[in-house]
Amino acid sequence: MDNLFTYIAAIKGHSSDVVITNQATHSHQYIDDGVEVNEEQISYVFNNGVVIQYHSEKDSIDGIAGHAADNVCEECWISYQVLESGVYAIRPMKKVFNNKCQEAFWVKIQREQQLAH
Numbered sequence: 001m002d003n004l005f006t007y008i009a010a011i012k013g014h015s016s017d018v019v020i021t022n023q024a025t026h027s028h029q030y031i032d033d034g035v036e037v038n039e040e041q042i043s044y045v046f047n048n049g050v051v052i053q054y055h056s057e058k059d060s061i062d063g064i065a066g067h068a069a070d071n072v073c074e075e076c077w078i079s080y081q082v083l084e085s086g087v088y089a090i091r092p093m094k095k096v097f098n099n100k101c102q103e104a105f106w107v108k109i110q111r112e113q114q115l116a117h
Helices: 004-011 100-116
Strands: 020-032 035-048 051-062 074-084 095-098
Touching: 004 035, 004 051, 004 074, 004 095, 004 100, 020 095, 074 100
Parallel strands: none
Antiparallel strands: 020 035, 035 051, 051 074, 074 095
C-alpha cells in the first residue's frame, strides 16, 4: 500500500488492497480569455486513512471540446496527489497526466506489472 497506483486503481474501479470510504467532489467552470475551463476536484478517503486528491482541468473553446476525431486524445490535465499518507510512505506522492489516453496507458502498464509480481 505504499504505491500510489494502489489508490488510483481503487479510484478507477479496479481490484485493490484499499477501499474508498468517503469522497467529496467540487466542480467549477469559468471563462478565461474566451475559453471555458472545466475543473473537477475529488478528495478520496480510504479505509486505511490515506487521502488522495484527484484534479482534472479541461478547456473548451466555443464548445469544441468533445468533438475531436476518434483517434485524437483531447488535451486535459489530470493529477493525483497524496494529501494524507498516515503511516505509509506512498510513492510517488503525485502523478500528473496530459490527457486521458496517457492516464489509461499508465494504469494499464501498472496493472500488468502488479499482476506479473
